[in-house]
Amino acid sequence: MSSNSTIPATEALAAQLRGSYGHLEGSALLKALQTSEIGGKIMMTSSFGAEAVVLLDLVAKTDPTIPVIFLDTRRLFGETLRYQRQITDLLGLEDVRIIRPDSGLLENLDPDDMLFTKDTDKCCEIRKVLPLNAGLDKLRSAGFTGWITGRKRFQSGIRSDLDVIEASDDFIKINPLAHWSDADIKEAFLEKNLPPHPLVADGFKSIGCMPCTERTPDGVNDRAGRWAGQGKTECGIHVNIKPTISSIN
Numbered sequence: 001m002s003s004n005s006t007i008p009a010t011e012a013l014a015a016q017l018r019g020s021y022g023h024l025e026g027s028a029l030l031k032a033l034q035t036s037e038i039g040g041k042i043m044m045t046s047s048f049g050a051e052a053v054v055l056l057d058l059v060a061k062t063d064p065t066i067p068v069i070f071l072d073t074r075r076l077f078g079e080t081l082r083y084q085r086q087i088t089d090l091l092g093l094e095d096v097r098i099i100r101p102d103s104g105l106l107e108n109l110d111p112d113d114m115l116f117t118k119d120t121d122k123c124c125e126i127r128k129v130l131p132l133n134a135g136l137d138k139l140r141s142a143g144f145t146g147w148i149t150g151r152k153r154f155q156s157g158i159r160s161d162l163d164v165i166e167a168s169d170d171f172i173k174i175n176p177l178a179h180w181s182d183a184d185i186k187e188a189f190l191e192k193n194l195p196p197h198p199l200v201a202d203g204f205k206s207i208g209c210m211p212c213t214e215r216t217p218d219g220v221n222d223r224a225g226r227w228a229g230q231g232k233t234e235c236g237i238h239v240n241i242k243p244t245i246s247s248i249n
């Protein structure tokens, strides 16, 4: 992870970029940032979940060589894995990088793949936070400083005051859909004829790992089906939860 000494510089850069581009969103924001001081140093993470194709489409049209990081926790739905391959081909994404949890760590700490029944935070840590941190370290070393995410304000809780550009450790997080509504997302699907994740038709509105994702009833927040009934709303990737396991064996 980054050292804390880099954070003020990143916050200053984020504030500067917000001043220049914070009024933009969606495709206009991505295009503007590609010509800014962080242009060419921007990557994206994607779950290839329920709404992911909307942002992936914007990224592919901005620059299909932007690296797209896909975290395969090894507990995803088979539909998600197939959808990832379908969308990659359809949009012509040229640099999708798949990262996975360390197999030794899984063997030691989750040998029967049932850790999610006892400790979801620990499970998310070894299957999501640690592999993503390792992937981010590599991207950092390669000079990447911008991180495109699909987070949106309407998704509740800690996301309700989300900016389109923000500092996060030593990355500049770019949230082109921060101000988009549910209706905006639906309209983009229709307008661009984008194929939905196959589980959406089956009632899933926010799609993560199979054991921790349930169908979301109408009238409640889309993410209510994630870790339903547990009071957990985030996996730790976007909330700067520091790992408690210090190394990957």
Ligand code: SF4
Binding pocket: 073, 075, 116, 119, 120, 121, 123, 124, 125, 127, 128, 208, 209, 210, 211, 212, 235
């Ligand atoms: S979402 Fe569930 S299965 Fe996936 S890493 Fe977190 S606790 Fe484990």
